[in-house]
Amino acid sequence: MWETEININDIKEIRVKTTAYLGVGAINKINDILSTLKTMNIDKVLIMSGKNSYKSTGAWEHVKNALESNSIKYVLYDKVTPNPNVIQVDEATELGKQFGAKAVIGIGGGSPIDAAKSAAILLEYTDKNATELYEYKFTPEKAVPIIAINLTHGTGTEVDRFAVTTIEEKGFKPAIAYDCIYPLYAIDDPALMTSLPKKQTLYVSIDAINHVIEAATTKISNPLDVLLAKETIRLIVKYLPKAIENPNDLEARYYLSYASMIAGTSFDNGLLHFTHALEHPLSGIKPNLTHGLGLAILLPAIIKQIYSAKPNTLADILAPMVEGLEGNPSEGNKASEGIKDWLHSVGVTETLSDVGFVENDIEKLTNLVFDTPSLGLLISVAPVDGTKDIVKQIYADSF
Incomplete structure (x- = not known):
């Protein structure tokens, strides 16, 4: 089969709406990505993740080192749960607003990345909240830049325009789909996924x-x-x-x-x-x-x-x-x-x-x-x- 002729250690650049880096060691591309953000005058970012995997996979060390080497300051929200809810998105957004974040980095599976996409919209629409976003009370046309560092192989959210968040009090789990939340860059590094249960x-x-x-x-x-x-x-x-x-x-x-x-x-x-x-x-x-x-x-x-x-x-x-x-x-x-x-x-x-x-x-x-x-x-x-x-x-x- 053709798969045997692919060098999985050769990092491929795959262009859809998002520029995605696929391959063993792709996490090393984070330095180039953050260098590009710096040229866009982005010097502060909000990072969103779950509690553990961003560290246990080794992704965080690469990201932290790249942030420091590019003189980009960050604030971390690491409370995203599976099936994230609007409360988490609002908390992270408020943290990002107070910090002055100009971009969002999601590290994890679909939940942190979807939550990061949601916060990226709300950092532009500072008078709105996540419930209004997911109840379609407004139609966003812009979001701050999003970087997706994917730690699972299932959702595809790192290269698409979708996000999902739960409004638990109503039992609602709506989806949104807007062009403004295509991640600017995505990383799919299989070496970060070997610890998946x-x-x-x-x-x-x-x-x-x-x-x-x-x-x-x-x-x-x-x-x-x-x-x-x-x-x-x-x-x-x-x-x-x-x-x-x-x-x-x-x-x-x-x-x-x-x-x-x-x-x-x-x-x-x-x-x-x-x-x-x-x-x-x-x-x-x-x-x-x-x-x-x-x-x-x-x-x-x-x-x-x-x-x-x-x-x-x-x-x-x-x-x-x-x-x-x-x-x-x-x-x-x-x-x-x-x-x-x-x-x-x-x-x-x-x-x-x-x-x-x-x-x-x-x-x-x-x-x-x-x-x-x-x-x-x-x-x-x-x-x-x-x-x-x-x-x-x-x-x-x-x-």
Whole structure:
């Protein structure tokens, strides 16, 4: 396969909207990135991360040294949790405003980077807050520059225009998508991802799989979405078991990182539909539920519902996961069971009841799908009509 002819230690510059650096040792590019910021008269930055991984991966030492060598001052907000909320974004923004930050650096997985994107908007719109941003009370057209140092291989947020934050008091987990929050630069260094726990390795990779399955089957999908979906799924099916078996396998981490990146580009074009629209209420209600696990639980039931609308596309892109699909609209059950078998093969067997939901929750979850800002847009581009009955059936089939 062509992958064997790539030198994973050769840092590639990948240009989408964001300039992304992919490869073992890519973290060393942070000095060049900060040098560029300095030429933009940026001498103070807000850094956002979770509590531990920015240090335990070794990323922080590189960033700190580069900040010091470029005489850029910083203030650190390291309280971002999985499924970040508007309170965290507002706290970080206030810290950045008081400090006079002119850019934001997010270090971590999707949560810190999404929170950093949100703060970057609010540093420009100083009279607004995160709740107003995520309830669509205003439409931002600018944000301070964003640098994304990615420590997981799943969200694709380091190269796309999306961000997600929870409004916990309402159970809302909306998404925003604005051109102003494309990161200026991104770093995807597989060597920073070797300490990802097994379950997180699984869940972030499943997130990327869902990104492309959805993006390739929306009403606005384009040929690039399908191309990227095929490659994303092929790479993850091939390299995820290797990363699980040997977390230090840099080749596996490299291709999982690349797969995540191109998956981010895929749904940046084709958008998302059922799986993300229905998962956001799950982790909106239960912030401790890992996003990728919620997606995995829902995926087989969603494949069952949408297969007849996109049988040839799904047969093609799912081929590495499910053998023998021919693109016959009647194969929905076979595809659904095949996806479930593949998930079981990598160790993901949970159902909604296993993560604490009961069937009486279906009505509340369904209402959140239709009441949460932004999720209606996702439902509207699904390949089949996103009725309440179909949403309820997907939830019911996921128990």
